[in-house]
Amino acid sequence: NAGVTQTPKFQVLKTGQSMTLQCAQDMNHEYMSWYRQDPGMGLRLIHYSVGAGITDQGEVPNGYNVSRSTTEDFPLRLLSAAPSQTSVYFCASSYLTGLRNTEAFFGQGTRLTVV
Amino acid sequence: ILNVEQSPQSLHVQEGDSTNFTCSFPSSNFYALHWYRWETAKSPEALFVMTLNGDEKKKGRISATLNTKEGYSYLYIKGSQPEDSATYLCAPGRAAGNKLTFGGGTRVLVKP
Numbered sequence: 001n002a003g004v005t006q007t008p009k010f011q012v013l014k015t016g017q018s019m020t021l022q023c024a025q026d027m028n029h030e031y032m033s034w035y036r037q038d039p040g041m042g043l044r045l046i047h048y049s050v051g052a053g054i055t056d057q058g059e060v061p062n063g064y065n066v067s068r069s070t071t072e073d074f075p076l077r078l079l080s081a082a083p084s085q086t087s088v089y090f091c092a093s094s095y096l097t098g099l100r101n102t103e104a105f106f107g108q109g110t111r112l113t114v115v
Numbered sequence: 116i117l118n119v120e121q122s123p124q125s126l127h128v129q130e131g132d133s134t135n136f137t138c139s140f141p142s143s144n145f146y147a148l149h150w151y152r153w154e155t156a157k158s159p160e161a162l163f164v165m166t167l168n169g170d171e172k173k174k175g176r177i178s179a180t181l182n183t184k185e186g187y188s189y190l191y192i193k194g195s196q197p198e199d200s201a202t203y204l205c206a207p208g209r210a211a212g213n214k215l216t217f218g219g220g221t222r223v224l225v226k227p
Contacts, residue, residue, distance in 0.1 A: 031213045043159075043204070043217040058214065059116055090158060094213045101213035103149060103161030 002026050006091050006107035013081040013114045021076040021110050023091030031094045031101065032074040036060065036087040037109075043090065049074055081114045088112070117141055117207055121218035128195045128225050135191040136221040138205030142186035147208040149215060150179055150190055154201045162190075164208070195225045 007022045025032065033048040035058075045058030049068040063085060065077040074093075078085060088111050092104040120139045128134045140148065147166045151159040163172040168183040176193045192199050202222045206215035 033214070035217075040219070042219040043206075043215075045214055045216070048214055059216075096213075100164070100166060101147065101208055103151075103164050104159075104213065104215060106158035106160070108158050 004091055004093050004105050004107035006089075006110050008110060009108065010111050011113070013078070013112065015081060015083060015114060017081050019078055019081065021078075021089055021091075021112070023074045023076065023107060024072050025074075025091075025093040025105070026072065027093060027095070027105065028071060029093035029095040029105070030071070031096075032068065033058070033092045033104070034064070034066065034074070034076045035090045035092065037090060038087050046076065046089075078112075081112075083114045086112060086114045117216040119205065119207060119216050119218040121203075121205055121221050123221060124219065125222040125224070128192075128199075128223060130195060130197060130225055130227050132195055133191065133193045134195060134223070135189050136203065136223075138188045138190070138218055140186050140188075140205070140207045140218075142184055144209075145183040145186075145207070148181055148183075148188050149206045149208055150188070151204040151206070152177075152201045153204055153220070159204060162203075190221075192223070195223075197225045197227055199223060200225045 004025045034046040035043040047066040049055045091107040094104045150162040153159040165181040170181040181188045202220040204220045206217040
């Protein structure tokens, strides 16, 4: 069972370049999220989705776009990379059981450096 | 944006000793409180999802309690082992989309 898969694991970008971080889950989870992790800041929510076709902003959405065309995939697009976007990015998924959400299942992370 | 505080930020524990640390969060509109264990170079893994005031959860030597009325949760590690060395994150969850707001974490280092 693959769980949540993120690609690539490492990426170096030049300022101004664009790229897409991929996230796929094979657990049929409704909810998917993107977080970034910076030293001393903990995990901060960028964007999230409650199902295919539905996305919304998190705490730090500026400079990122998302879409959710299928239940499985939730790509994160950097429109014009900036050094401030150097971070480790985590994708997570979860589902609703009864009236409660489950724990989040995290991917392995993507370490992005913008030079 | 919820204000979630974890204390202490880090602690060193001697192998075999027990320890505990705190997660504080807004008590209003409480939905759920998550605890995650995060080892270096790995991804966070869930320990507990707690929803009821007074709830206690246990997983091996790790347990947690929850007070939703005053907005805090304690995580306990009994008889710490070197493999318990990790950062422990707490996160209140909100209903819509299971959005999590993470605290800064408590980094635990267990010395043999």
